[in-house]
């Protein structure tokens with residue numbers, strides 16, 4: 284009996300070491316160690332043996348059981364390790380391959396438009412000025428000839444900051460406060476542009492954003508007039524868009540310029556897009572900054588950079604600029 288069991292165990296060990304999946308191991312396990320196995324049958328027969336023989340046969344059966352259990356465990360371990368290795372192989376990321384797909388980032392469209400604007404104006408002899416995004420009523424309104432009672436304050440849809448007196452501190456609603464800050468600190472002649480972020484309670488639509496960008500321009504010199512303003516804008520548009528875009532000035536009203544105009548550019552479909560306001564600097568504004576309006580004159584303008592970017596890159600909707608959809612942004 285013992286020789287037969289040993290031969291069976293040796294064969295089972297071979298089958299276990301050749302097994303290729305866990306189901307096969309389970310089947311062999313049941314075959315050689317289960318209730319219907321030769322080993323279990325041999326154990327049942329032990330009771331009929333002489334005590335001396337029973338002891339020897341019992342030890343032999345136990346030894347074979349232990350061998351077989353070890354062989355089953357080894358086969359299970361081997362196949363589990365193989366399965367893990369196969370899973371790692373299937374799920375692993377080949378980073379060296381991905382490296383070759385990494386795309387070079389690029390500047391956001393609004394930044395590209397702003398850089399280009401700065402280049403054009405610097406090329407025309409302007410320097411770049413800056414101002415804070417949080418402003419006081421003095422800089423955002425009063426020094427710009429918009430006193431508290433003035434109806435024009437309402438048109439700026441201002442976002443106020445809860446600081447100091449009510450409606451005293453605000454997110455700047457235009458870049459025009461930079462005119463005041465510059466004139467306070469600089470002796471004329473002045474030739475500056477000031478690009479930056481501006482904020483209004485406007486609802487986002489195809490041509491509006493609540494946080495948008497403007498570029499302010501300010502020239503203060505002797506003998507400056509409306510003709511200089513028109514020529515500068517025309518020259519700028521030619522450089523920025525390159526010839527195809529038409530411009531027009533429409534009479535308008537801003538408390539800080541007199542006369543004032545709205546400045547439009549032509550869209551490819553022939554319609555007009557309002558780009559900004561402009562005009563001859565109001566004498567009160569020069570005086571508010573300690574500049575003698577009898578001696579110095581100036582012009583100023585304020586354009587929407589986001590609208591310029593939308594025109595330049597032919598976007599139908601200005602909101603595309605802030606959707607952060609990389610599939611869209613990658614095109615530029």
Ligand code: FA5
Nearest residue numbers: 457459485491492495557558559560561583584585587
């Ligand atoms: C002003 O803000 C004046 N400070 C411009 C100015 C400067 C006039 C100097 C005279 C002298 P206005 O509110 O029209 O003006 O805004 C100017 C431009 O900013 C608009 O023509 C438009 O191009 C852009 N703009 C205004 N509101 C928004 C908005 N919500 N989203 C995007 N662009 C806007």
